[in-house]
Amino acid sequence: MDLEHATDDMVKVAISAILSDSQFLFLKEGLSVLKQMDRRIVLGQEVDYWTSPRLLTFFIADNEKLGGGGLAIGTTSDPVIERKEHLNRKVQTLFRGDEEHYQLWGIAIDASLEIADEVSTAVPYIIATFVMVMIVVGVSLRSGPVVLLTALGLGAMIIWLKGLSNLVGLKSSTTLDFIVPI
Incomplete structure (x- = not known):
């Protein structure tokens, strides 16, 4: 049966x-x-x-078929780890089913993908912060040229920091892409 x-x-x-x-x-x-x-x-x-109100379970996969290496939980842009996290999401979807009599929650199964999703939603806030800084500078100093110079300075600083990190050899990562603009 x-x-x-x-x-x-x-x-x-x-x-x-x-x-x-x-x-x-x-x-x-x-x-x-x-x-x-x-x-x-x-x-x-x-x-x-x-x-039992709770049950902790897991699944086992062949690490070599997934690209080998370890599993880093946190911020990374390693494509092997991202593939593993996509697999984790697929397994979670499979285990969830209809969730008619239970709720399934994945714990730390897709940290890098989740951070990448959150960073993409943060971009409008970073832009809004930039605009608000320009408004504060414009209102407090009452000078269009100063606002323009401040905007150029902030833009140059972001480009400089991003370029410097590339020059030093830091790979692009979620953390770097998120922190540098701030």
Whole structure:
């Protein structure tokens, strides 16, 4: 019988058998500290009847097929790590299903991709900050040429810092692309 066609009682019996086996102790450790276990009769058998508000689980993939190397959690523009994070998102979508009876949350599965998404939403705020600085300079100094010089100076500084980082050999990264304009 497959899981799709199994009844709730059949699943309870199977879970009891799996969690009773010492080979699968790591699954029991993934249950919440609020887990509860009662002895009940299910389908004519006395089983451990488990309830838990949370379950921590994972999936394993072949690292060499994903490009090798390690997994860096944080800001990186390494295409190998980005491919791994895209895989993590696909697996999360697959595990989520319809989320009819549960909610699935991925923890630190796509930090670089998420940071890249957040940086792209920060660009309008950086532009707005630039414009507000120009307004403050214009209102406080009441001089169009000074506003123009300030704008040219800020633009030159951003270009200079970005160019300097490239000259020194720093690779473009999410952190560098986000911090330099600020």
